[in-house]
Amino acid sequence: MNTRTRPASATAKRSRLDPEPLPRRDWIGISAVAAAAGSLLFALLGILRLPKPAVFASPSKTFNVTLPEGLALGQPYIPPGRAVMLVRDEEGVFALSTVCTHLGCLVRPAPDGYECPCHGSRFAPDGAILKGPAPRGLPWLQIDGSGGTYLVDEGVEVPVGTRASL
Amino acid sequence: MADSERSGLGVFFANLKEAPQRVLRSLFRSGPPATDRSRSSFVFDNVFLHIHAVRTHRWSLRWATTWGLGVASAAAFLIALATGVLLMFYYKPYPEVAYDSIKDIHFVVPTGRFIRNLHRWAANVMVVVVFLHMARTFYTAGYRSPREFNWLIGLGLLVTTLGLSFTGYLLPWDQLAYWAITIGANIAQSPQELTDAVGITEYFDPGGLQRELLLGSDVVGADALIRFYLLHVMVLPLLFVALLAAHIWRVRKDGGLARPADADDRLGPPPPDTYPVFTETPQKTYHLAAIVEGRTPAVDQSPENTVPSMPHLFYAEMGVLMVTLLVCLLLALSFDAPLKELANPMVPENPAKAPWYFLGLQELVAYSAFMGGVGIPTLVIIGLGLIPYLDRETRGTGEWFGGPGGGRLVWHSTVIGLAAAVGIAAFAIYFGWLREWFPDIPQLVITFVNPGTILAAFYAAYSLYLVRRYNSTRAGALGLFTCFLCGFVVLTVIGWYFRGPNWDFYWSPADWPAH
Numbered sequence: 001m002n003t004r005t006r007p008a009s010a011t012a013k014r015s016r017l018d019p020e021p022l023p024r025r026d027w028i029g030i031s032a033v034a035a036a037a038g039s040l041l042f043a044l045l046g047i048l049r050l051p052k053p054a055v056f057a058s059p060s061k062t063f064n065v066t067l068p069e070g071l072a073l074g075q076p077y078i079p080p081g082r083a084v085m086l087v088r089d090e091e092g093v094f095a096l097s098t099v100c101t102h103l104g105c106l107v108r109p110a111p112d113g114y115e116c117p118c119h120g121s122r123f124a125p126d127g128a129i130l131k132g133p134a135p136r137g138l139p140w141l142q143i144d145g146s147g148g149t150y151l152v153d154e155g156v157e158v159p160v161g162t163r164a165s166l
Numbered sequence: 167m168a169d170s171e172r173s174g175l176g177v178f179f180a181n182l183k184e185a186p187q188r189v190l191r192s193l194f195r196s197g198p199p200a201t202d203r204s205r206s207s208f209v210f211d212n213v214f215l216h217i218h219a220v221r222t223h224r225w226s227l228r229w230a231t232t233w234g235l236g237v238a239s240a241a242a243f244l245i246a247l248a249t250g251v252l253l254m255f256y257y258k259p260y261p262e263v264a265y266d267s268i269k270d271i272h273f274v275v276p277t278g279r280f281i282r283n284l285h286r287w288a289a290n291v292m293v294v295v296v297f298l299h300m301a302r303t304f305y306t307a308g309y310r311s312p313r314e315f316n317w318l319i320g321l322g323l324l325v326t327t328l329g330l331s332f333t334g335y336l337l338p339w340d341q342l343a344y345w346a347i348t349i350g351a352n353i354a355q356s357p358q359e360l361t362d363a364v365g366i367t368e369y370f371d372p373g374g375l376q377r378e379l380l381l382g383s384d385v386v387g388a389d390a391l392i393r394f395y396l397l398h399v400m401v402l403p404l405l406f407v408a409l410l411a412a413h414i415w416r417v418r419k420d421g422g423l424a425r426p427a428d429a430d431d432r433l434g435p436p437p438p439d440t441y442p443v444f445t446e447t448p449q450k451t452y453h454l455a456a457i458v459e460g461r462t463p464a465v466d467q468s469p470e471n472t473v474p475s476m477p478h479l480f481y482a483e484m485g486v487l488m489v490t491l492l493v494c495l496l497l498a499l500s501f502d503a504p505l506k507e508l509a510n511p512m513v514p515e516n517p518a519k520a521p522w523y524f525l526g527l528q529e530l531v532a533y534s535a536f537m538g539g540v541g542i543p544t545l546v547i548i549g550l551g552l553i554p555y556l557d558r559e560t561r562g563t564g565e566w567f568g569g570p571g572g573g574r575l576v577w578h579s580t581v582i583g584l585a586a587a588v589g590i591a592a593f594a595i596y597f598g599w600l601r602e603w604f605p606d607i608p609q610l611v612i613t614f615v616n617p618g619t620i621l622a623a624f625y626a627a628y629s630l631y632l633v634r635r636y637n638s639t640r641a642g643a644l645g646l647f648t649c650f651l652c653g654f655v656v657l658t659v660i661g662w663y664f665r666g667p668n669w670d671f672y673w674s675p676a677d678w679p680a681h
Binding site: 120 | 345348349351352353356359362363375378379382383384385387389393512513514515517518531533534535598599600601602605609612613668669
């Protein structure tokens with residue numbers, strides 16, 4: 001740099017090991033580093049896009065189920081291989097998820113509702129929560145059909161009280 | 167000269183004859199480590215050894231300074247690394263065959279059972295020793311300036327160690343693995359407890375994203391297994407090695423291990439066979455200070471209490487490695503690594519217990535998934551990371567329980583920490599918690615007011631009281647660290663021994679109902 005254009009006092013104090021904080025010629029270097037950092041950040045976002053699956057390879061969540069003959073009122077029926085239970089009461093048939101809302105263990109029917117084996121959450125027969133640590137009740141699931149055969153969608157939660165006709 | 171007289175073939179055979187000697191000389195360039203000079207070359211001519219300093223202070227070599235814990239955890243990692251590579255010859259990371267391949271390793275593969283046991287025990291030993299190493303560094307105030315950053319690297323190593331263990335837990339694809347990972351993945355999802363409570367999960371769902379990235383699906387299946395496998399054998403080990411190299415190298419750059427200011431006086435004069443660093447007054451001094459920032463072992467103190475790292479430090483490290491190997495061998499020969507039934511997604515284990523070092527957290531998630539699994543651990547990590555930046559004192563550096571209050575304070579904190587943890591756990595076990603008293607209470611209240619958060623808040627308040635009483639941040643840190651250690655132990659013991667089916671409390675596993 002041309003030192004003669006600067007005041008003598010500004011240059012005199014500086015040594016080779018204590019240079020001017022930001023010489024003008026470094027501006028190009030700094031913008032190059034910033035551009036490189038920006039590009040790498042963008043590339044990183046692109047890389048993170050890959051591990052987020054676009055589709056889930058899990059089995060279909062929709063299935064048909066026929067209630068067994070002579071299923072008592074209020075007695076839950078769990079179709080084989082599904083994390084769902086169907087319950088028949090006076091008003092109709094509803095489907096409850098058996099996946100505990102706490103940490104995903106499967107609840108089991110107990111004398112007065114359902115209980116979770118992992119951390120002891122308890123639920124009422126309609127899925128309402130009785131004892132923690134589950135943060136909320138068991139989700140009600142979409143159910144269609146009548147006359148003993150129903151179409152259940154595990155993936156769709158419906159408002160509490162949604163029943164299919166008997 | 168001679169070459170010109172000899173035929174080309176003669177030169178060729180002469181060189182061939184010399185070749186073995188020349189290979190050896192190029193391999194061991196500095197000759198046998200016999201003198202101080204060649205011992206120094208031995209270290210800094212070697213890319214692997216030179217992350218250590220050439221000379222080591224005698225204080226660092228006392229057993230009571232470190233108990234060899236850092237080297238022992240690195241040794242356990244090396245054992246797990248070697249056995250892990252061997253297991254990869256036979257292990258197949260697909261749900262249909264993963265369990266069978268572990269069974270093959272256990273029952274069919276020559277030495278497979280022994281290698282698997284060794285891998286498992288090395289991993290467990292590593293977790294124990296890493297915790298002890300952190301406690302040693304904390305209680306000797308080894309994290310203080312200029313070693314703050316190395317304390318942070320150490321925290322990174324702790325988290326990576328736990329990550330390595332946890333990802334390895336899924337690979338056998340048995341019942342234990344499957345349900346532990348189901349619980350783990352749902353803990354990753356548990357920020358939904360907060361976002362649900364304020365009703366924004368639909369728009370902003372970090373918990374769901376974490377779970378999705380971890381499992382690669384919405385269920386624990388083939389995608390989850392391959393991801394955990396990738397993390398376990400590739401991503402986390404690479405990260406661990408990188409952090410470990412930086413960790414050990416920083417010990418050297420920070421001037422060796424922390425020691426008291428008067429360490430030289432306490433050690434007394436060096437043994438007679440120790441050569442001083444400078445046998446003659448140097449004729450020249452080099453002003454490295456202008457380009458090398460930070461400390462070297464010799465800054466601010468006499469270098470005369472250092473000894474060559476080769477052999478003093480390296481022989482000690484070799485000894486620790488052999489002891490670690492012996493402990494792992496004995497454990498592997500005595501106790502088999504467990505393998506339960508094949509994973510069954512329809513039947514949860516009851517009780518489904520996490521690996522022992524996560525049982526304290528499992529005890530906490532039994533009150534609130536988010537606070538126990540994410541909130542409190544995050545706060546603890548942040549708190550641990552802040553310690554060296556808040557404690558800027560110098561009293562007691564390099565001494566066990568050094569600082570205001572000292573061992574007495576640690577003893578009191580142990581009693582208080584144990585009593586508080588046992589007290590709040592007993593209360594919750596005996597009387598239940600808010601959800602049982604008021605079934606309709608908003609979850610947000612329980613998330614923030616549960617035995618875990620109350621215990622953490624009590625510890626924090628006690629620590630602030632200590633800061634005020636002793637007029638020292640170090641005193642508060644001593645109290646807080648001790649309390650959290652006690653809480654961790656109490657909760658782990660409860661989760662490990664006193665919890666049975668449905669996570670109910672039992673005085674002994676013999677009282678468990680038939681199930």
